Amino acid sequence: MQSDGDTVTRRLKTVEGHLRGVIRMVEEDAYCIDVIRQIQAIEAALNKVSSKILEDHLNSCVITAIQGNDKKERERVLKEISEVFEMSTKV
Amino acid sequence: MQSDGDTVTRRLKTVEGHLRGVIRMVEEDAYCIDVIRQIQAIEAALNKVSSKILEDHLNSCVITAIQGNDKKERERVLKEISEVFEMSTKV
Amino acid sequence: MQSDGDTVTRRLKTVEGHLRGVIRMVEEDAYCIDVIRQIQAIEAALNKVSSKILEDHLNSCVITAIQGNDKKERERVLKEISEVFEMSTKV
Amino acid sequence: MQSDGDTVTRRLKTVEGHLRGVIRMVEEDAYCIDVIRQIQAIEAALNKVSSKILEDHLNSCVITAIQGNDKKERERVLKEISEVFEMSTKV
Numbered sequence: 473m474q475s476d477g478d479t480v481t482r483r484l485k486t487v488e489g490h491l492r493g494v495i496r497m498v499e500e501d502a503y504c505i506d507v508i509r510q511i512q513a514i515e516a517a518l519n520k521v522s523s524k525i526l527e528d529h530l531n532s533c534v535i536t537a538i539q540g541n542d543k544k545e546r547e548r549v550l551k552e553i554s555e556v557f558e559m560s561t562k563v
Numbered sequence: 564m565q566s567d568g569d570t571v572t573r574r575l576k577t578v579e580g581h582l583r584g585v586i587r588m589v590e591e592d593a594y595c596i597d598v599i600r601q602i603q604a605i606e607a608a609l610n611k612v613s614s615k616i617l618e619d620h621l622n623s624c625v626i627t628a629i630q631g632n633d634k635k636e637r638e639r640v641l642k643e644i645s646e647v648f649e650m651s652t653k654v
Numbered sequence: 655m656q657s658d659g660d661t662v663t664r665r666l667k668t669v670e671g672h673l674r675g676v677i678r679m680v681e682e683d684a685y686c687i688d689v690i691r692q693i694q695a696i697e698a699a700l701n702k703v704s705s706k707i708l709e710d711h712l713n714s715c716v717i718t719a720i721q722g723n724d725k726k727e728r729e730r731v732l733k734e735i736s737e738v739f740e741m742s743t744k745v
Numbered sequence: 746m747q748s749d750g751d752t753v754t755r756r757l758k759t760v761e762g763h764l765r766g767v768i769r770m771v772e773e774d775a776y777c778i779d780v781i782r783q784i785q786a787i788e789a790a791l792n793k794v795s796s797k798i799l800e801d802h803l804n805s806c807v808i809t810a811i812q813g814n815d816k817k818e819r820e821r822v823l824k825e826i827s828e829v830f831e832m833s834t835k836v
Contacts, residue, residue, distance in 0.1 A: 477589050480598075484586045491582060495575045498568050504620035505643045507571075508613050512647070515606050515654040519834035522602050527827040529595035534823070538811040546808070552596045553826065554800040556603070560833045561792035562744050563606040610743035618736040626728070629720040637717070644735070645709040651742045652701035653835050659771050662780075666768045673764060677757045680750050686802035687825045689753075690795050694829070697788050697836040704784050711777035734778045738785070745788040 476528050483521050490514050519560075526556065567619050574612050581605050610651075617647065658710050665703050672696050701742075708738065749801050756794050763787050792833075799829065 494510045530553075537549040585601045621644075628640040676692045712735075719731040767783045803826075810822040 477592065481586060481589050484582065484589065488579065488582050488586065491575065491579050495572060495579065498572050498575065501568065504616050504624065505647060508616050508620075508647050509650070511609050511613050511616075512650050512654045515609055518602050518606055519654065519831070522599050522834065523827060523831040525595050525599055525602075526830050527823075529599075530823040530826060533595065535811055535819070538808055550800075550803040550807070553803060554796060556596060556599045557799050557830055557833060558792070558796040559600070559603050560830060561795065561836075563603045563610065563834075610740070613743065614736060614740040617739050618732075621732040621735060625732070626720055629717055641709075641712040641716070644712060645705060648708050648739055648742060649701070649705040651739060652704065652745075654743075659774065663768060663771050666764065666771065670761065670764050670768065673757065673761050677754060677761065680754050680757065683750065686798050686806065687829060690798050690802075690829050691832070693791050693795050693798075694832050694836045697791055700784050700788055701836065704781050707777050707781055707784075711781075715777065738778060738781050741782070741785050745785045745792065 476524070480521060480525055480528075483517070483524070487514055487517050487521070490517065522556075522560070526553075567615070571612060571616055571619075574608070574615070578605055578608050578612070581608065613647075613651070617644075658706070662703060662707055662710075665699070665706070669696055669699050669703070672699065704738075704742070708735075749797070753794060753798055753801075756790070756797070760787055760790050760794070763790065795829075795833070799826075 490510070491514055494507060494514065497507055497510065534549055534553070537545050540546065581601070582605055585598060585605065588598055588601065625640055625644070628636050631637065672692070673696055676689060676696065679689055679692065716731055716735070719727050722728065763783070764787055767780060767787065770780055770783065807822055807826070810818050813819065
């Protein structure tokens with residue numbers, strides 16, 4: 473992580489707390505639909521963290537790679553972005 | 564949760580372990596794209612848990628409500644399913 | 655389609671018009687990102703149509719099946735809902 | 746579209762044909778769940794087209810912008826990628 477790892481860590485720990493709350497809900501026999509809604513809220517939060525990480529990545533590693541002289545490295549970095557984009561449409 | 568709360572709890576605890584691993588990755592400066600991929604894997608796992616919860620819910624609460632005499636309750640239960648379905652297309 | 659096929663048809667025809675507009679954009683060499691954004695708008699519209707169809711389905715076929723005496727049919731109808739829900743988290 | 750507009754056009758026209766087939770299904774009163782499944786298949790196909798467009802975009806406009814001297818343009822291009830990524834997690 474080239475940048476802003478602290479913000480990302482903090483947000484992921486918030487998600488972890490949220491997830492522990494959901495586990496408690498299930499243990500205490502909460503209503504199914506309420507549990508599903510909380511899981512969806514967690515997923516929305518995770519999506520935001522991923523977007524933040526990608527943004528940081530674009531503004532550091534990707535700029536460096538594309539401005540560098542290593543064609544293979546450039547291709548690798550761009551391919552990865554295509555791949556996480558494609559995956560993001562599936563989860 | 565009408566049924567199979569144990570399976571759901573167990574799976575959510577696995578996700579929690581996975582998430583803690585991702586937080587550690589970020590703290591140890593792992594490569595951004597690897598972190599994003601792990602977050603996407605967590606989301607895929609959460610989707611499976613939601614599907615499992617919905618399936619259990621359909622086979623318990625929903626059947627009971629629809630076979631019951633309370634029209635309002637029936638409508639409420641069906642509306643909730645529409646809502647979580649609609650939300651699932653957004654996260 | 656048990657109900658409200660007209661609304662669904664009308665919305666899908668709107669999506670068709672939108673899609674034809676996007677094809678024209680590509681043929682006229684529009685900016686890539688603008689094309690991606692339009693495709694995402696089409697997907698959001700399709701998600702809404704799916705939600706509408708599911709809602710109608712729940713309020714017709716599903717009620718009938720669950721109130722009926724055919725256990726197999728009941729299970730089939732509920733299984734289908736689980737399946738489209740699970741798929742909705744993937745597209 | 747900097748590259749491979751023909752492939753994209755062809756795929757979008759295939760999706761258009763698929764969509765017309767779904768409209769026909771609705772007009773002919775097809776089973777709701779079958780319609781939803783076809784709409785989900787269309788969305789999966791659209792996701793693939795978006796990924797293809799983004800891949801072409803990264804390998805043309807984005808490389809040019811990042812290797813160029815215009816800092817504003819560079820930032821704009823990277824911001825757009827973050828934006829479509831974030832949106833892709835929502836549709």
